[in-house]
Amino acid sequence: MSAPLVATPQLVEFSEPLQLRSGAVLERYALMVETYGTLNASRSNAVLVCHALNASHHVAGVGADAAQSLGWWDNMVGPGKPVDTDRFFVIGVNNLGSCFGSTGPTSIDARTGRAWGANFPLVTVEDWVDAQARVADRFGIEAFAAVIGGSLGGMQALAWSMRYPKRVRHCVSIASTARLSAQNIAFNDVARQAILSDPDFREGHYAEFGVVPRRGLSVARMIGHITYLSDDDMAEKFGRTLRVDDIQYGYGVEFEIESYLRHQGDKFAQYFDANTYLLITKALDYFDPARDFGGSLAAALAQSEARFLIAYFTTDWRFAPERSREVVRALLEVGRDVSYLEIDAPHGHDAFLLDDARYHGALRGYFEGIARRTGVAA
């Protein structure tokens, strides 16, 4: 085990216009990037980690910035970890449109000298992947040993395999899906309505008014949070335990679960940008690679050349096991090399972020296989 990582984010700027799927063009943009480990001479040991809704480029280690916070997937990525940075060169990229340093709604639009706000164009999973491909170019990485992500990050891994087949040797998609269900879209839309209907949203130009649609963001986060946990896990952690001595017959916090959720909502509203929340949920809703292939996921995945690992958790009801199984079936149908990992974990969707010996053990083994196949020395 090596010393703990200290990661230094770097801003990578691009002046070449980026054509977005919506038809809009971003003339220039910058992405916040963090790397861990060392790129080998043959540039064959690079792993791209894609993040989910509220995460960032800060994947592992202790941030060199003021926050000093631990990376969001520090239990997975680092020296001696399943994705071993003593062996692999790992890149974390804050997605375009997010709010942790990459160009997005909170950035200044050079054309107007004001924050983009609601004028920032909607981006898609495919746009993110295109933007990330330019980061790979900048590092001189022709092909990634692996592209890996959970949830929305898993969608990006899938999109990479289809959009840049020659540049992805292994695709690891965890707790994800190839398209949102009606129920998923429903939850996203309610969350959006909470934000859009907050009077402080000011049609997305809240920054100019010096306000934040805090209430809407908080409700949106609370809704999301319920879907990240399993019913059983919530019952186990909170049950009907009261936070107070006895029922108060009022609308203050009474049950532990209320305290927990409201705290999560308030915390989120303090650091996350509302326009970013809106556009990321839209990217989730829009993702549907089968759509360009007459609804055939197999036909879409036939574009890929990678080996796949599809991992999922039995109690995940946000992206249920069946959503992963249909990806596995489609990959088998087109003859791809696919492993699947079903973990019987109680923690619902959030399980992909948690430490679980079977999950991490399997990922560790899979990445050892990647190292062998790509000739990465131990």
Place this chain on the structure above:
Amino acid sequence: MSAPLVATPQLVEFSEPLQLRSGAVLERYALMVETYGTLNASRSNAVLVCHALNASHHVAGVGADAAQSLGWWDNMVGPGKPVDTDRFFVIGVNNLGSCFGSTGPTSIDARTGRAWGANFPLVTVEDWVDAQARVADRFGIEAFAAVIGGSLGGMQALAWSMRYPKRVRHCVSIASTARLSAQNIAFNDVARQAILSDPDFREGHYAEFGVVPRRGLSVARMIGHITYLSDDDMAEKFGRTLRVDDIQYGYGVEFEIESYLRHQGDKFAQYFDANTYLLITKALDYFDPARDFGGSLAAALAQSEARFLIAYFTTDWRFAPERSREVVRALLEVGRDVSYLEIDAPHGHDAFLLDDARYHGALRGYFEGIARRTGVAA
């Protein structure tokens, strides 16, 4: 089959103070009531129908009021229906604190001459049952042949069996639970937060300001609505079908499911009172008869003397089958006569309101048994 029912609501006033579980006392109150069929001479054929969150006393038939709307359980209650009003005298009561004519937040508080608004005391399922018992007194009904309800209505049926054991011969609890889970409370609390944080809520005194917390109510209803439908049912009905020709890359309605949910939210916000929504969700959260018996549901249900029918639907994830099964087990444990009915229906929680031949057939048979046992002539 007799002629269609035309129901005339009547306001039943009570001037005897009602002690609420919270400690508050309501000096006087009125309940809006509708009846169907004829009370027999021995007063043995009365059935009380308890309503869920957004329903009312208007259970069956065509309302005699301006709205002329069909009762919320018209497929279950009426001449020749499973709960046959040619045989039974059926009573629907709008619950205390609701907004369809019974005393509640929208009523005038005689002490102040102004609408109660947020000053209306929180009520519990037990309080509702106490208030309903006085309606029974008024009709001279010593014991109900049956108390029946779905969802929150099913909780009232259970509470009746425990609180007034001698007055309930049969308890029919459908798609219900003996206590909300942490996840249930979580959804309720997010819905409440959406209302409470709407600037138009004005701490519950919106009526005095001539406004309505429409946005909060709409978001609350959207959240609720998602939990009423099963994932599969939503996929079947809406899937990823677009409402528009193509993706618009904006926040207007794009998917059918968005159109449906927003419509449900807007419609609800036009007719339902926000304070009522808040207090009813609290009554749901508080219901926990086992709590007074050291957590033993069996001990709580040992108070009852009724026969029970516990019915539930396989795809109901709001009140999952396991919640009903634990009621059945507790009733068996204390030697009660209990039947259970599991219906493999795709429609989730809402299935209790829908027409399903197996479900209605079983209820019809059960009520024929009730008629036999209580000596009600066909």
